[in-house]
Each structure stands twice: as structure tokens, then as C-alpha cells.
Amino acid sequence: MERPKVTRKLRIALALLASSAWAPPTSAQTAAPDKLGDPSATPEQRARDVIARMTLDEKAHQLGHTAPAIPRLGVPQYNWWNEGLHGVARAGIATVFPQAIGMAASWDAPLLHQVGDTIATEFRAKYLERRHPDGGSDFYRGLTVWSPNINIFRDPRWGRGQETYGEDPYLAGRLGIAFITGLQGNDSKFLKTVATSKHFAVHSGPESNRHREDVHPTPHDLEDTYLPAFRATVTEGRVESIMCVYNAVNGVPGCASSFLMEERLRRNWGFKGYVVSDCGAAANIYREDALHYTKTAVEGVALGFKAGMDLICGDYRNNMTTEPENIVAAVKSGQLPEAVVDRSLQRLFEARIRLGLFDPQLPFPDITARDYDTAKHRALSRKMAEASMVLLKNQGDLLPIKSEPKTIAVIGPNADSFDALVGNYYGTPSKPVTVLDGIRARYPRAKILHVPGTGLIGRAEIPVPDDVLCVDAGCTTRGLKVEFFNGTNLEGAVTETKTVPNARFEWLGDRETSARWTGTLVAPETGDYGFRFASENGYRVWVGDKLVVDEWGVGDAPSILSGNIPLEKGRKYPLRVEGFQRGQRSNQQLLWSPESAGGEQAIAAAKQADLVVFVGGLSARIEGEEMKVKARGFAGGDRTSLDLPAPQQQLLERVNATGKPLVLVLMNGSALGVNWADAHVPAIVEAWYPGGEGGHAVAGLLAGDFSPAGRLPVTFYKSAGQLPSFSDYRMAGRTYRYFTGEPLYPFGHGLSYTRFRYRAPRLSNARVGADGKVTVSVEISNTGARDGDEVAQLYVSHPGTAGAPVRALERFERVRLKRGETRRVDFELDARALSVVDAEGVRRLVPGRADLWIGGGQPVRRPGLPAAAGVAAQIAVTAGAVLPK
Structure with a gap:
């Protein structure tokens, strides 16, 4: 007799049933929780107390991004997966700020901090809007934000580079700090939200190979380019969470790398928070079609947690989930000490406690469930757009x-x-x-x-007109027949059937729904036609007996994949369109591109x-x-x-x-x-x-x-x-x-409607020692006919020094100047700003000459491009030093 299939949802449901308030008591269930809900206890004490009362199975289920409730311990369910790259994402109506690369173009850290704070307010509002009675949260409705992306945009061909703050480690670090401190807030006790620096580390495409890629950066490039922004967000930004990568670094999967997660992150930088896997990355450790670093899932999960990973995000879209059973099996087989599991749980529960999720009264009481998409927030979005x-x-x-x-x-x-x-x-x-x-x-x-x-x-794609569509083959009735289904796979009973003018629909509500439109299309002209279904989720279009386009997708916004088919004027073609919605957004519409368009x-x-x-x-x-x-x-x-x-x-x-x-x-x-x-x-x-x-x-x-x-x-x-x-x-x-070639437009370039002049550079010390400390001052004047902002950029170069870049941005400030106004701007440099990284990956202050440039862009010239205004200066570094990792 075939055994019934036990799905992951059923396993979770059984686990919840076993841990419910009326379940038979076990040795770990005999006492009521003492400290989890006690605000007078420290987060460390509260977390330690609740962990001590959990069974191993309960512990394992808390280590996935969909953490189920444990009612007997007062633990509500919590979904760790929340996106906030440039606004609350995938949770319905929200203020949408410019994409991260656009906000980086503002070069305005204080403004980005304000944006981060506003996004945190909207996360709090969204949490309140759909908060469970017991305090739990659903997908995209929690307070743990998987942003910012501070990977270095090393190559413009990378499709996800738009999520980053650009190609420069210093700029990415400063903007990352500003965003993180805005998200996390400045309350002495509570976190407004938890920010996450991702993807740690050395990740920037290609997308097609990201689950199998093993990258081997040189020791120099690792310390000089790929790690500094992460270091800054940890040591200065105090980010509470880090996301480890899909790929391997120097032969070891990022989510199983003790070098990255323990040596660099915790030992060298003093990180105190938790590490979450990129979604599906934990499975990459052992998957045969991915990195396949271990032979079994149990071995892979054990290796990841021992190396410093604390939370697994599974990827339901690509069937890359990691079951809690693997964690239990790893512990029972001796491959994963339960103390390591407890260590991860301690970090995770302390984060939830510091968010105020177990307190009798939620922190930040002035925030309400309607504090998103406000006029004030939209005005800030416009201000940031103008700045970008x-x-x-x-x-x-x-x-x-x-x-x-x-x-x-x-x-x-x-x-x-x-x-x-x-x-x-x-x-x-x-x-x-x-x-x-x-x-x-x-x-x-x-x-x-x-x-x-x-x-x-x-x-050009235009909506398919209503007058070419018919419900029946004989075209006696205009329109299409539509059938709606629960779920995203057009399965089960039809929930609604009706006749509509066209295959278009505005999805409303937070649900999973799919639909099928059927009818007849009459071609108005002979020619080649392209078809696409404009949608936020997946779609398929059949014309005649041909599947013209199949972009059923994986649940997030698909591409604009279309398909072509020749049609004859006046001929009737059977038409079928299918689409689905997951989440709260989507206006769907059937488009075509006739040759006449x-x-x-x-x-x-x-x-x-x-x-x-x-x-x-x-x-x-x-x-x-x-x-x-x-x-x-x-x-x-x-x-x-x-x-x-x-x-x-x-x-x-x-x-x-x-x-x-x-x-x-x-x-x-x-x-x-x-x-x-x-x-x-x-x-x-x-x-x-x-x-x-x-x-x-x-x-x-x-x-x-x-x-x-x-x-x-x-x-x-x-x-x-x-x-x-x-x-x-x-x-x-x-x-x-x-880069030593001639760019089209250099990094730091941008024109204005007014003009600026730099003069009178001053150094507090022309010769600096091992501490590298020096203050660089310059006067900036608005000599044009109108008010405007200038972005003052300070670059350092080390001519003749091995390992040094052509030049490196080390300080910047966006300055508002009225017409005719002059202002002195001060930049404080230290040893790290004047250092270089050698071939072995050691950051050093090297004795010798350091050239400075302070201006509105780099000191580069290209025919037809106005040169940036600026001034030069020099510093003599008189002593060497080795700087911390």
C-alpha cells in the first residue's frame, strides 16, 4: 500500500498541533514561561529562558524563515522574509522611493538616512495593519528587513546591480550605514526594524550561474573592494543581520564559510547579530545541481550552522527548501551539536525581543496602522527622486x-x-x-x-482592442469567458465564471489567485503579431493551437517575455490566456504588437x-x-x-x-x-x-x-x-x-544649472604619521546665477605604490549653496582613508606621497565633456602601519 505523501505544510501543521496548549506535556513542557514576556529581564535572559523550554523539533522549526507559533510558550508565528530595498515591498500600497542605485546617485547620506527611517515607519504600520491577535506576522508583514544590498556593482552587465549603491566601496559603505541606521532607529532599548547587509560576500553575477558559481577573488581584491562596505556597516552601522550568498568563495559555499561568518564577521569585526541565508542558499551547500559541497542535506545543514549561519530562508519558488527534519537529524546523528542550534536561536530571539514583539506594549506607540503612503512620505520620495x-x-x-x-x-x-x-x-x-x-x-x-x-x-506593445475578441467561435457575442481559481495553478473548483470585455483584471486583496480567459480572436490585418500578458506574476498565451508565450514564472515579477505568431486578416483564432497573482499587487492586461505599431x-x-x-x-x-x-x-x-x-x-x-x-x-x-x-x-x-x-x-x-x-x-x-x-x-x-581607459561618463560625473569654484585648500598637517589623521579644508563658491547643490568629492591616489588604485573616493559631502555663497568644507582623513592593500590582502599605511583631489568630480578630461572644478593637494605619509582587518 502506498504511503500518503506528507507535505511540508502538513509536517508544520502536525508540529503546531503537537506543540499546542492542550498537547500532552513532556519534560520540556512542564513549566510556564517565566521571562520571555517580562520586559524587566534582559533580552539575553528572555531568549535563553524560552530556548531552554523548547523541544528539539520546536527549535528546528524556529530556524526557518517561516517560524511557526509555539502557543504553550507564548511564541507567535513569525515570517522573517521582508523586503525593503527602496520602500516596503510586496505588501500592497506603500511609498516607493527611487531604486537603490538612484538613491546612491544623490550622494546624500543624511537624506538616505531619512528615507530609511520613513521606510521603517511604514514597516511598523504594515505590521500593525495585519498583525495577528497573538502578535504574529505573515509574509512581508514583519520587521526584519532584508536590505540594503551593498554588493559592489563591479560590472554594468549585472542585472541586479540596480539594487546596490554603486561601484565604490567607500560610497557603498557610507550610504549603507545611513540607510541601516535609519531602518534600525536610535532608541536605546528597541530596534525600529532589523536591517540586513547582503549578500555576504563577493556576489555580483552572472545571474545564470549564481547557484553554482565558485568565485576566487585575489586576497587584494577581497580586502580592497569586496569586504570594506560590509565591514563599515558592521563596525560603524551596527547592522543587526547579515545575509550570506548563493555562491562559493574560494571553494567554500558562502553560507558554510567559517572564514567569512566567524573569522571576518564575528572575530575581526565584532558582529553580534544573526546571519540569514539567501533564499535557497543553504540548499546550495548540498544540492547536486548547485555547489554540491556536501553529499547529504543533513551534512550540509550541519556545516552551515556550525560555520555561523543562524537562519535558513528556503526558496519555495524553485523548490529549494531545507526541512527542519534535516536539522533534527543532524543533531541526533551527532553532526550538529545542539549547543550550536541554541546559539543561533539565542541570536534570533534576541532580535525579536529587541523589536518589542514579546512586550505587553509595542514600542513606537505613535506609529499607527495607517502610517504608510502618506502625503509627507510621498513628498520625501519626490525629494529623493529630484536629488538622484x-x-x-x-x-x-x-x-x-x-x-x-x-x-x-x-x-x-x-x-x-x-x-x-x-x-x-x-x-x-x-x-x-x-x-x-x-x-x-x-x-x-x-x-x-x-x-x-x-x-x-x-x-511597441498596445492593449488588444475589445472589438477583436469574441466569447464564441462564431463571434456572436463580444468579449471573453473568464474562470477564477483559488491558488496559483488553475487547480480545483472554479470559484467564479463570467463574461468580460477583455483579458484584463485588477487584482485586489492579499491572496493567491489564478484565472483563465478563453474565446476567439479575429485578426484585423494580415501580419506578424507579438503577444504578452502584462502581469506582476506568471502568464501563458495560446493563439490557435500554438503556445505563443510561456512565462509562468516563479512568483515574482517576470520579464517582458513575448511570443510571435503570423495571423491572417479576418480569420478567427481560438484564444486562451492564463495568469496568476501572488500577493497584493497586479494589474493584468493582454497586449499585442502588430507590425503597424x-x-x-x-x-x-x-x-x-x-x-x-x-x-x-x-x-x-x-x-x-x-x-x-x-x-x-x-x-x-x-x-x-x-x-x-x-x-x-x-x-x-x-x-x-x-x-x-x-x-x-x-x-x-x-x-x-x-x-x-x-x-x-x-x-x-x-x-x-x-x-x-x-x-x-x-x-x-x-x-x-x-x-x-x-x-x-x-x-x-x-x-x-x-x-x-x-x-x-x-x-x-x-x-x-x-579602469585605465576613457569612459563615456566617469564615476562622480554630473552637471548643474549653476557653476561652482573650489579654492584655498588647507591641510591641518602636510606630514602625517601612523595615525594618518589630517583635516583637509576647501572653499566652495556658487558662482552661477541660481541656487544649487554641489557634491564635493575627495579622492586619494598613491603614485608608484603597488596595489593602489588609480584613485579612490575617501570622503564626500553634498553641499547646498545659494547664488554667490561661499562655504568652507572640512574633511577629516584617518589611516584607513590613506591606506592601501598589498598583494597578500594586508591593509597598510605606506610611507610616501599621497595626492589629493577635492572637486565636483574626478580630475579626468574627455573631449566634449566639461572638466569638473576642483583643487589638488599633497600629503607626506611619514610612518607605516598595519591596519586591522
Whole structure:
């Protein structure tokens, strides 16, 4: 007789039943909890007490991201998985700030700290909104935030680079600290939320190989580039959590590396918090199709916990879960000491206690369940979006627009794109403002002509019109039949059936639902048609007997995968569309791209206009995390080319040929090699993925409502040909620190509507000893015609010193200066700022000359690019020293 299948959900349910209040008592269940709910006891005492009362099975279940309740001990369920990269993500309506790479372009640590604090407020509000009666939380409704991503954006081809603070270790560290301290708050007793520095360590693509990749950074690169930002967020930011990586480092899986988690993290840096695995990374330790470092799951789990991992995030999307039974088996077999399990539980429960989750009264009582997506928070999102805008080029001072144009043509695939606002790992803005929306609001009297003209990587996609759809084969009734199901797999009984005009639906509520639309499509013209179902989750489309596109996905936002099929005019084709929703967001709609959806209408609009704004670039549907994209220049979420996608480039050249004043607005999460545009388009704006208020920020920049002051946190190379192989983790030839070629736009570059002058550099000491301490002062004047911000950047170089980068950013400050105002800015340097890393990975202060540059960008020149204002100075380092790891 076949044994019934015992699912993971059933095992958890049985475990909960066994631990319920009326379950037969065991030796570990005889006493009521004494200290867990006692605010007078220390977090250490409270955690130790509840752990001592748990059975081994209960302990094992608490070590996964879906920790079940233990009612008899007063422990509610808790889901550790919460995303907050640039706002509360995947929990419905929330304030959406610019994507992380955009916020990095602000070079404004105090403003980012304010953003982090606001996001923490919204996490508290979301927790209260759906808090269980016993204090428990669901998916994406907890207070442990898996952000920020402080990996180094070493190569612009990496699809997830948009999540980072750029390519520089110092910039990433300072911005990471600002965000973390905002998230965690400054209360002496309670954490507002728990922040997580991820992904530790040495992780930046390729996405296609991340579960199998074994990277071997040189000792120099490890200490010089890959670890400093993590070190800063631990030693200075006091981050409470670290996430270990999918990949292996020097032959050892990151989530099984005692070198990373014990030696570096805890011993060298003094980390006191907990380490969570990336989702599925613990399974990578033993999976045959991953790193396969151990032969069995039990052995792999034991190795991970002994090495310093404390919490396993499973990956339900890819069936990469790690069962609690493996932990129990590891303990019972002697491979995992129970004391190691208790050590991890101690760290985890102390974090929950410090969040106030077991106190009779929750901390931060002024925060209510409605304190998200407020007008104040949206205003902050707009402020950050404005701060992130980078003016790359402004030939002939085309910008700001001098007088209101009578007719503005807004062209390009991102002009009215929600995707281009939010990037990846995002929430749902209640009132998203696209660039088209922003221009309409800023110029209410102008005639606005909007024509996409092209898609991101193919023809322009438009909604399939209602009048080509029929419920029946004979087309006697317009519309489609739709069937709804509970769950995401179109299984079980149909919950609702009705006739609707089209395959479009606005998903409402926090649920898992799927739907199937069926009917007949009548082709209006003969030709080749592309089909896609715009959705936040998976989809499939059949036309006739052909499965045109299958992007059923894994539960997060899919790519913009589409499929083509030839259709004949007047012919009737059976149509079937399937889609599902998981979570609280999604407006779904059937799109197609007929051959007639070309650029002719866009050219006609441009010819009528006084000003043309071309809004192009990328979106998180074509650059991102493990995704399907079928287009030249893209692979698995990463890119193989830095060029503007060919359909956009072709349309841009045609629009430019009309001779009308043209502004190119780029919306993307990584560098684009827009060489042709740099040579031919008079004004170029880098807007990133600017968040829910992004359209207002772009329109305000064009109109001159503020002077742009964003600076590039990454190098814009001319092409991928200037870079080493994507899979090569050596830093030679990468980032501004080790790149010796000519960039298109250098790291730190950004233009303004006013002018700045640097003068009178002063050093507190021209010669410094082993402590390296020196104060560098400079006067900055706004010599232009309007108020504006300047980003003062201090770079250090060590000519002739082995292991030293070309130059390295060591200090920066964003300064607000009124027209005609002069201000002295002071930068304090120390031994670490003046140090270099040798070939063995030892950080040293080396006697010799250190050259300083303080300016509005790097001291580099490129034909056609204005040189950054700045001044130089020199320091003599008179003594050597070895610095701590």
C-alpha cells in the first residue's frame, strides 16, 4: 500500500498541533514561561529562558524563515522574509522611493538616512495593519528587513546591480550605514526594524550561474573592494543581520564559510547579530545541481550552522527548501551539536525581543496602522527622486526649458511606464506619476503628444482592442469567458465564471489567485503579431493551437517575455490566456504588437512639436534577477551589451533627424553606452528608476524647478568591450578605481544649472604619521546665477605604490549653496582613508606621497565633456602601519 505523501505544510501543521496548549506535556513542557514576556529581564535572559523550554523539533522549526507559533510558550508565528530595498515591498500600497542605485546617485547620506527611517515607519504600520491577535506576522508583514544590498556593482552587465549603491566601496559603505541606521532607529532599548547587509560576500553575477558559481577573488581584491562596505556597516552601522550568498568563495559555499561568518564577521569585526541565508542558499551547500559541497542535506545543514549561519530562508519558488527534519537529524546523528542550534536561536530571539514583539506594549506607540503612503512620505520620495537626477549632457544650455513650449512630443517606451518607475523589489505606489504624467502636470497649457513609437526591446506593445475578441467561435457575442481559481495553478473548483470585455483584471486583496480567459480572436490585418500578458506574476498565451508565450514564472515579477505568431486578416483564432497573482499587487492586461505599431506616428508627433522628450532605457523586466528575456544584448536577467536596445536606438536617430529640440531621458538601473546620443543629442538626463513620484522629478528638472546635482555612482563605459570577462572577479580593469581607459561618463560625473569654484585648500598637517589623521579644508563658491547643490568629492591616489588604485573616493559631502555663497568644507582623513592593500590582502599605511583631489568630480578630461572644478593637494605619509582587518 502506498504511503500518503506528507507535505511540508502538513509536517508544520502536525508540529503546531503537537506543540499546542492542550498537547500532552513532556519534560520540556512542564513549566510556564517565566521571562520571555517580562520586559524587566534582559533580552539575553528572555531568549535563553524560552530556548531552554523548547523541544528539539520546536527549535528546528524556529530556524526557518517561516517560524511557526509555539502557543504553550507564548511564541507567535513569525515570517522573517521582508523586503525593503527602496520602500516596503510586496505588501500592497506603500511609498516607493527611487531604486537603490538612484538613491546612491544623490550622494546624500543624511537624506538616505531619512528615507530609511520613513521606510521603517511604514514597516511598523504594515505590521500593525495585519498583525495577528497573538502578535504574529505573515509574509512581508514583519520587521526584519532584508536590505540594503551593498554588493559592489563591479560590472554594468549585472542585472541586479540596480539594487546596490554603486561601484565604490567607500560610497557603498557610507550610504549603507545611513540607510541601516535609519531602518534600525536610535532608541536605546528597541530596534525600529532589523536591517540586513547582503549578500555576504563577493556576489555580483552572472545571474545564470549564481547557484553554482565558485568565485576566487585575489586576497587584494577581497580586502580592497569586496569586504570594506560590509565591514563599515558592521563596525560603524551596527547592522543587526547579515545575509550570506548563493555562491562559493574560494571553494567554500558562502553560507558554510567559517572564514567569512566567524573569522571576518564575528572575530575581526565584532558582529553580534544573526546571519540569514539567501533564499535557497543553504540548499546550495548540498544540492547536486548547485555547489554540491556536501553529499547529504543533513551534512550540509550541519556545516552551515556550525560555520555561523543562524537562519535558513528556503526558496519555495524553485523548490529549494531545507526541512527542519534535516536539522533534527543532524543533531541526533551527532553532526550538529545542539549547543550550536541554541546559539543561533539565542541570536534570533534576541532580535525579536529587541523589536518589542514579546512586550505587553509595542514600542513606537505613535506609529499607527495607517502610517504608510502618506502625503509627507510621498513628498520625501519626490525629494529623493529630484536629488538622484543626473544631468549627463546639456549642450547649448538647452535645459532648463526657457519658456513653456506650445507642443511637447513625449516619445519612447518608458514615457508612460509603471515598470520604469519602480525597478525591482518594490511596493505599490497609490498614485504613480510617470514621466508623461509629470510633464502634463508641469505644463498644463501645453499640447502633449504621446506616442511610444517602440517597445523596450521590440515593437511597441498596445492593449488588444475589445472589438477583436469574441466569447464564441462564431463571434456572436463580444468579449471573453473568464474562470477564477483559488491558488496559483488553475487547480480545483472554479470559484467564479463570467463574461468580460477583455483579458484584463485588477487584482485586489492579499491572496493567491489564478484565472483563465478563453474565446476567439479575429485578426484585423494580415501580419506578424507579438503577444504578452502584462502581469506582476506568471502568464501563458495560446493563439490557435500554438503556445505563443510561456512565462509562468516563479512568483515574482517576470520579464517582458513575448511570443510571435503570423495571423491572417479576418480569420478567427481560438484564444486562451492564463495568469496568476501572488500577493497584493497586479494589474493584468493582454497586449499585442502588430507590425503597424512602428515609429511613423512617433515621427509625425515629433514634427509637430516645439520640444521632444524621448524617454527610453531599460526596466526591471529586462534587467533583474534570474529572468527570461529573448533579445539581443540580454541573457538571464543580465546584459551582454551596454548599448541602448536597437529598436530604441533606431527610433531615437529618426526622431533626432527631425531637427526638433530633443532631450533624452534615460530610465535604467545600470550604465548605458549611449555613445551616439552623446555625440548627437543636445541634452541627456539619467533618471534611474525614480520611484512613485519620479515623473514629477523629471518634469521639474526639465523645467528648471531645481538645479540637478546627482552624480554617477558607477562608471558609464563606452562599451562592454572595454571590460574584462563578466565572470572574472578580478578588479583589474574594472570600476573607476582600476579602469585605465576613457569612459563615456566617469564615476562622480554630473552637471548643474549653476557653476561652482573650489579654492584655498588647507591641510591641518602636510606630514602625517601612523595615525594618518589630517583635516583637509576647501572653499566652495556658487558662482552661477541660481541656487544649487554641489557634491564635493575627495579622492586619494598613491603614485608608484603597488596595489593602489588609480584613485579612490575617501570622503564626500553634498553641499547646498545659494547664488554667490561661499562655504568652507572640512574633511577629516584617518589611516584607513590613506591606506592601501598589498598583494597578500594586508591593509597598510605606506610611507610616501599621497595626492589629493577635492572637486565636483574626478580630475579626468574627455573631449566634449566639461572638466569638473576642483583643487589638488599633497600629503607626506611619514610612518607605516598595519591596519586591522
